[in-house]
Amino acid sequence: MAPAKVTNGQNPLRDPSDRRLPKIAGPSGLVIFGVTGDLAQKKLLPAVYDLANRGLLPPAFGLTGFARRDWQDQDFRKIAHDAIEKHSRTPFDEGVWEQLSKGFRFVSGEFSDDSAFERLAQTVQRLDDERGTGGNHAFYLSVPPGQFPLVLEQLAKVGLSTPAADTWRRVVVEKPFGHDLTSARELNDVVEEVFPPESVFRIDHYLGKETVQNLLALRFANQMFEPIWNANYVDHVQITMAEDIGIGSRAGYYDGIGAARDVIQNHLLQLLALTAMEEPVSFEADELRAEKEKVLSAVTIPRDIGRHTARGQYEAGWQGGEEVVGYLQEQGMSAGSITETYAAIRLDVDTRRWAGVPFYLRAGKRLGRRVTEIAIVFKRAPHLPFDLNETQELGQNAIVIRVQPDEGVTIRFGSKVPGTAMEVRDVTMDFGYGHAFTESSPEAYERLILDMLLGDPPLFPRQREVELSWQILDPIIDHWTKHGKPEPYRPGTWGPPSADAMLARDGRTWRRP
């Protein structure tokens, strides 16, 4: 009997029908720049630990932190330990931590310091020797985009960006991918000068969320939704991303950026693309992106931008029993800033499927409550065999996909009110993700870091998508800069009156999420 063949990509122990076997990343190292930052402490390090705790990281895994602090490896381990214990999703296990943290290293230095990057190169080399990370390394740039060129140039200079045969080097960048089309292209040129396009992983953590992936399952794995998912039945779509907090200490980042650039350009337009796109021929990365790009390229902006968009800025006031400062009084804010903290825009998708169906996108801070949702609002039934007063309380049917929190799907439809009279009123039918499946689904960052280490790209947007999004948003932001300023709104409400007026012009109202 000849033993089973083993080649690169043919592993006799991996049977496609064996769905118990976890996908474990191969030997690899992760280098995090800006490891002392909030994102690294609250999300990245805990996600790495959670992956290890779920047995999804290889024994040969190394993590190198790079930051300005004057730390030794032990200091870094201590800080990482505390951050993980506080923020990890899965229970903290000393045994797992002990094995994982043996692969933790720290390199102290400035991004401009050549010798620090030489030390980094040596550290990475030593991880290959001591831990067996096999020359595979990913570089996570958790730093402001302004510093990308410097970091990338340094990586190239010490040869860290060039993989040897049979190994890989990848780079991970976070939003914002530029602040307009030109800067997005410039940023991309800088990155792609050092790393080839297939080695660049852009993280939009929304795409790693279970609910967003469930949107694809809901649409394309079911028979009952797709037939009505078009202009024949849909009246309009509302995509909302609301936060109840202000900008806090992020004035330096937020001022001059605003709600549209901060979340509409990436998260909301991605949600729009997934909601509106045609069925991809498969779920391969290229096919999925092709459909998203097609629909983004079909998006048109209103001819009269002033009438079909709205923006606002939160004032000081009492919100839910707490006194909060207004945007202009936030610490470090430039006086008279006209940055919007609330943005609402109408977009149309010029395809046969969506002709005449507006997509309303809104995002803001200090709104009523924290919620992200996609609401598909249907047309009224063409004929109602009831009296007008019998259907007084009947609204439009709707399917609402709650992305966060309380992930799930709500369907809203009319039902007879018990009693002798024929009276129809709206009721809801609710599917809660947390009721029907896991109590805690993996964090988006767990999924994305694992996919990146595995080299599995479907959930990462490509440069073309980024550019298309800016093409949509640039004229709107341009119009806003030239005309007027954001309208103030009370904290804890659903935005400025102009947002309501904008929908009223189309004969519609915003949903109260």
Added chain:
Amino acid sequence: MIISLENTTSSAIGAKLVELREEGGAVALGRVLTLVIVATGDSVEAAVAAANDASREHPCRVIVVDPGDDGDSAGLDAEIRVGGDAGASDVVLLRPLGDARHTVDTLVVPLLLPDAPIVVWWPHDPPENMSADPLGAMAQRRISDVGTCDTPIEELAGLADTYAPGDTDLSWARTTLWRGLAAASLDEPPFEPVRSVRVLGSQDRPSTHLFAAWLASSLKAPVTIEHDPGATAITGLDLERRTSSISMRRPEGSAVVTVTQAGRPDQQIAMAKRPIADCLMEDLRRLDPDEVYARTLVKGLPKVAAE
């Protein structure tokens, strides 16, 4: 909340469950499956605890069938647990007495969730032929755990004789982490066929045999089991290849696997023995027949030699 019902019927229990839902919002609507547990005496509480843990990932209705003794007067006693006493599930304990014990399927039918899949779990002694059992025949998934039987290895052979699609054994879930590690080790260069395999571990544990059987049927190479005295689980694996053999060890009592391979630094990874709830959770994740388990059990087991 725990509600005891004496000398009752299944339809009365069903009505009570609906009533509880209307009163307190103890909702079974989001439940994705019905888990029927057949257990007696002391093992009931341990099984219910594991099911409650697993229900955090798979919200389910748990129905425990706990047949009483022969001499009892005939009838049905029951207990309903909802809310904090039942994890993310609702639990119904059924204690049929006397003649009521002989038609357990009719006890369970009125309490099954509509349309949802049924899983039957025998935490201790499975029936001789699970798919021919009245409860087993209703189910999509039949889960045994021969590791808890008095003669586990003979029982394992029995499972192979009566295998029907939808059967699994929790011993199989106990091998998953080991299998993952073994598979990952062949994802890396050098890509060489494995010429022979040695599995170390307790000769008396079904999981040791299933792990070896899986390797034998997948690698098409000779596989032997080396008995590790004192071990209570799998403790090691040797994959012999032409230039680069791989060896993994997890000594009894340790939660760390050390991987040794020529030309590479020794690697260590945390891998504790899995609690029963973890194994159950994994088994509930997919309810279609497990083809790899079937192949391992039916074709793989006869290929394994003991040293």
